[in-house]
Amino acid sequence: MDARGKLAELARAQxxxxxxLSRMLGRNTTYLQQYITKGSxxxxxxEDRRRLARFFGVGESELGGPSTEISYEQAxxxxxxxxxxxxxxxxxxxxxxxxxxxxxxxxxxxxxxEQRLEPGMLSSIRVMGDSMDPVLRDxxxxxxxxxxxxxxxxxxxxxxxEALHVKLLQAVPPDRLRLISKNxxxxxxxxxxxxxxxxxxxVWKGGRI
Numbered sequence: 001m002d003a004r005g006k007l008a009e010l011a012r013a014q015x016x017x018x019x020x021l022s023r024m025l026g027r028n029t030t031y032l033q034q035y036i037t038k039g040s041x042x043x044x045x046x047e048d049r050r051r052l053a054r055f056f057g058v059g060e061s062e063l064g065g066p067s068t069e070i071s072y073e074q075a076x077x078x079x080x081x082x083x084x085x086x087x088x089x090x091x092x093x094x095x096x097x098x099x100x101x102x103x104x105x106x107x108x109x110x111x112x113x114e115q116r117l118e119p120g121m122l123s124s125i126r127v128m129g130d131s132m133d134p135v136l137r138d139x140x141x142x143x144x145x146x147x148x149x150x151x152x153x154x155x156x157x158x159x160x161x162e163a164l165h166v167k168l169l170q171a172v173p174p175d176r177l178r179l180i181s182k183n184x185x186x187x188x189x190x191x192x193x194x195x196x197x198x199x200x201x202x203v204w205k206g207g208r209i
Contacts, residue, residue: 003043003064004036010056020120024082025051026100051104054080055119079112079119080104081143086125088142088157088166090132090181105141105206117203121147125157127166127205131181136166140207146200159197166202 001009011018011032018036019029025048034040043064044052053060057078060066082101105124112119127140135155136142144157156169158179167179172190179189 003062004039006058006062007032007052008036010058014056014119016118016120020118021052021055024055024101024120024123026082051080051082051101054104057109077109078106079109080106081119081122081124083124083141086164087128088125088144088164090127090129090136090138090166090183105143107143115203117145118147121145121200122203125164127207131183131186132166132168133183135182136202136205137207140205142166142202142206143204144200145203149201151198155202157199157202159199160191160195164199169198 008018011021018032022029022031022033025031027048035044043049046065049060049063049065053063053065081104083103083105085100085102101123107119109119112122122143122145124141124143127136127142128138130138132155142157151169151171153170154168155166157164157166158169159165165179167181170178170180172178175193176190177193177196179191181188
């Protein structure tokens, strides 16, 4: 089986869409679909191939890379989730940078399944500011799930204009959202649903003690 067929097989077995995997790589959503069906690009770039190999727990040679003596057996039960050079403000608002991963956190594949989280729809960004203190502190890393699901109250990353925020969201009928800070020094803010982009739900946090 060639590299394109192997990638398609791995995606089906994992239940990951090619569009979600392309986003994980920081690419256009049609990138891997075109690679597999149209042969464009002719081969995966080295960094893309490396990330996909780690994601699926296979050797790079199975995705068109050179043969290697490095064993990937220990990586089969783990998934690399991209860290993006973005900051979600728990304060006045952070302007997003280019959404190109610079690093990754490794999560248990089993734990992600138990949480019903699809790896290709996850990314990690950093919290900036103190308005969500003590739930989220300045410098914490948060795991954001971008899967489209019916809205329910919880902590989300949202985009207002060009700025990213992390807030507790509540629906205010008929067509507004209330952005709530956990720090009582900050007053809640209400906005029209049409004026806000809900990027994803915060499903995990990590930070220094």
